[in-house]
Amino acid sequence: MLLVVTYSRRARETLRNACRSHEETVVRRFGRAALLRETEYGAFLACRLRERHAGDVQVERTEPFNEFADAPDAVREAAVAYARRDSPHTPYGRFAAGTDFPEASEMRGREL
Amino acid sequence: MTGDPAVLLRLPDGVGLEGPIVDLRGVDVDVSPAAIRDAVRVGCPTRPDRPTVHAPPPTRVHVHVCHLAPGVSVDRQAALAAVGAARGVETAHEADLGRAKQSLRELSIPTVDDDELRAARRRAAEAGSETERLRERVATLRGRVAARRDDGDDDALADAEASLSEATRTLSEASTQRVAATQRLAALEDRAQRARDARERRLRLEDRVENLRRARRAARADAVGPDFRDARARIDATVADRIGATGAEADGLRDALAVAVIAPLRAPVVVGADVVTAFGGPEATFERLEAPLVIG
Numbered sequence: 001m002l003l004v005v006t007y008s009r010r011a012r013e014t015l016r017n018a019c020r021s022h023e024e025t026v027v028r029r030f031g032r033a034a035l036l037r038e039t040e041y042g043a044f045l046a047c048r049l050r051e052r053h054a055g056d057v058q059v060e061r062t063e064p065f066n067e068f069a070d071a072p073d074a075v076r077e078a079a080v081a082y083a084r085r086d087s088p089h090t091p092y093g094r095f096a097a098g099t100d101f102p103e104a105s106e107m108r109g110r111e112l
Numbered sequence: 113m114t115g116d117p118a119v120l121l122r123l124p125d126g127v128g129l130e131g132p133i134v135d136l137r138g139v140d141v142d143v144s145p146a147a148i149r150d151a152v153r154v155g156c157p158t159r160p161d162r163p164t165v166h167a168p169p170p171t172r173v174h175v176h177v178c179h180l181a182p183g184v185s186v187d188r189q190a191a192l193a194a195v196g197a198a199r200g201v202e203t204a205h206e207a208d209l210g211r212a213k214q215s216l217r218e219l220s221i222p223t224v225d226d227d228e229l230r231a232a233r234r235r236a237a238e239a240g241s242e243t244e245r246l247r248e249r250v251a252t253l254r255g256r257v258a259a260r261r262d263d264g265d266d267d268a269l270a271d272a273e274a275s276l277s278e279a280t281r282t283l284s285e286a287s288t289q290r291v292a293a294t295q296r297l298a299a300l301e302d303r304a305q306r307a308r309d310a311r312e313r314r315l316r317l318e319d320r321v322e323n324l325r326r327a328r329r330a331a332r333a334d335a336v337g338p339d340f341r342d343a344r345a346r347i348d349a350t351v352a353d354r355i356g357a358t359g360a361e362a363d364g365l366r367d368a369l370a371v372a373v374i375a376p377l378r379a380p381v382v383v384g385a386d387v388v389t390a391f392g393g394p395e396a397t398f399e400r401l402e403a404p405l406v407i408g
Binding site for chain 1: 224226229304307308311312314315318319
């Protein structure tokens with residue numbers, strides 16, 4: 001999908017109007033951002049916004065996140081184990097200490 | 113009101129009328145009340161074929177009450193907020209608003225050259241598709257070399273190998289350019305991202321300023337609300353039936369009159385003849401509104 005984020009009042013207003021007039025192309029709207037369908041028309045709207053508001057518009061192309069392809073096994077397994085932990089109040093740091101699960105700071109420093 | 117006359121109305125034919133009260137009833141003038149109202153709003157100078165009004169400049173209240181005659185309508189909330197502002201009503205939002213505006217002024221947005229960024233996007237895209245095209249060409253030529261080798265045609269094989277080697281060299285150059293273009297784009301995108309953080313802060317501050325302004329308008333309107341309701345009740349009880357308006361139209365005019373009564377006015381107000389009669393004449397109207405009048 002195309003993620004459009006606006007950074008000025010006028011750009012936000014233009015996006016709002018575009019979303020109102022082109023509901024069929026809008027997947028989701030969030031305040032000053034919207035997800036557009038990945039159609040030529042979605043691209044057309046994104047290009048128009050960028051043309052009109054330049055740096056006040058950010059356009060990103062999103063993809064579904066496949067945790068089996070896009071995340072290392074250790075990261076995925078740590079997340080699953082942490083989500084299933086017995087005591088809900090244990091912070092991740094304490095949970096991971098003394099185990100093979102990666103530390104939060106390590107994960108922060110590594111690009112996918 | 114004492115001292116200098118508060119209004120000097122200069123008609124297009126050069127005739128001047130002055131005083132705190134300029135009464136156009138019975139005067140043979142070819143000027144509409146709307147034209148005079150506009151002249152009050154724009155001040156001097158005006159076009160030669162229009163009347164000119166020399167008077168204190170209008171405040172924000174004026175737009176709501178500058179013409180008191182049947183047919184006017186008033187945005188009550190906006191008018192009361194303007195009255196509050198003209199009276200200098202202090203609200204609880206001044207300090208926050210001042211701080212938010214100050215932060216907004218101090219915020220500097222890193223500049224991003226949009227044309228440069230666009231050019232970098234285009235170069236990265238072109239370099240990408242050129243590399244793809246060359247990669248396919250290399251694969252095709254590789255197949256041709258293999259085929260010629262199978263054929264056992266040495267001359268054709270040499271030709272095919274030469275083409276392959278040339279294509280491989282071109283692909284290598286294109287790949288290098290692609291990497292450079294991608295890195296250049298990434299660097300510019302990074303800078304744009306940092307600029308967006310600042311733009312995000314600016315947007316939040318602008319929203320905050322707007323919200324505080326709205327809250328201040330509401331507070332100002334609230335502060336003068338009781339005076340307005342009193343004035344409106346007095347209008348209803350005294351002159352409402354005789355101001356020359358009925359139904360919804362009357363409502364608008366009554367609101368406008370009540371606003372005019374409670375607002376500090378220095379610029380002249382254009383008042384309809386029926387309204388002046390209902391108030392009991394020019395002097396009485398002048399005293400009720402405490403504003404210079406043009407009656408027409």
